[in-house]
Amino acid sequence: MMKRITVLVFIALVTFVVILLVKRPDIIGTWWLWLVGLAGPIIGFFQRIIQQVEQSRFFKPADKKADPNVKTEKTA
Numbered sequence: 001m002m003k004r005i006t007v008l009v010f011i012a013l014v015t016f017v018v019i020l021l022v023k024r025p026d027i028i029g030t031w032w033l034w035l036v037g038l039a040g041p042i043i044g045f046f047q048r049i050i051q052q053v054e055q056s057r058f059f060k061p062a063d064k065k066a067d068p069n070v071k072t073e074k075t076a
Contacts, residue, residue: 006050 020027
């Protein structure tokens with residue numbers, strides 16, 4: 001779920017930058033170094049936030065107990 005949201009946000013940002021490049025190419029020229037320079041820390045920040053949300057007690061999946069009626073095959 002969180003990966004899907006991350007991918008959608010990334011696609012939205014790329015689309016926004018492409019539209020901005022087509023409409024106003026002069027803005028991208030001045031912001032290019034800022035975008036490239038801050039991309040790593042921004043991505044790292046969002047990855048850390050996603051990990052913390054996934055590890056929180058609100059998003060932990062319920063414990064699955066083995067059902068004795070279900071047979072599993074072990075392959076060699």
